[in-house]
Amino acid sequence: MNAFIRFYLLCAGIFLVFDLFWLLVVSKKMYQHFIGGLMGETKIVPAILFYLIYIAGVVFFVIVPGVEKGSLVYVLGSGALLGLICYATYDLTNLATLKDWPVMMTIIDLIWGMFVTAAASGITYWLNILLFGGNT
Structure with a gap:
């Protein structure tokens, strides 16, 4: 299997588990409290498009370079940075x-974006070593 596809599938599964837990359990009341009046019915197609595009970016910009460098520290750091940049694009644009x-929701979302992207990237890196010997 092509390494990019392997990384993509691993990362997508991990990210989705984390994000669904976040959206359905942890932050549901927070979003309702902060922006309940703005919330509508979830549109599944844009949500799927976000995940497809975002995971491709995580694999391309974080996981592949991290595996090539053989560095979990790189993966975690660049994952956190990419998460911050991408989530800041959304939240700071909304704030502006x-x-x-x-503001509090923006701060929480930025922290979440950093954490979930770094965690999904790091776990993908680790699983690649465990399951495939770290190969690209």
Whole structure:
């Protein structure tokens, strides 16, 4: 199997488990509290597109270079940085353009983006070593 596809499938599964737990269990009440008036019905196609694109970026910019360098530290650091950049794009744009967008939710989302991207990247890196000997 092509390494990119292997990394993609591993990372997608891990990221999805983390993010579904976050969205359905941890943050559901927070979002309702902070932006309940803005929330509508979830549109599945844009959500799927986000995950497909985001995971491709994580694999391309974080996991592949980290595996090539043989560095978990690189994977965790660049995963956290990419998570910060991508989640900041969404949250800081909302903070800049939407009336009453909560600063606290922005901060929480930025921390979550850093954590989930670094964690999914790190676990993918580790599973690649465990299951495939660290090969690309």
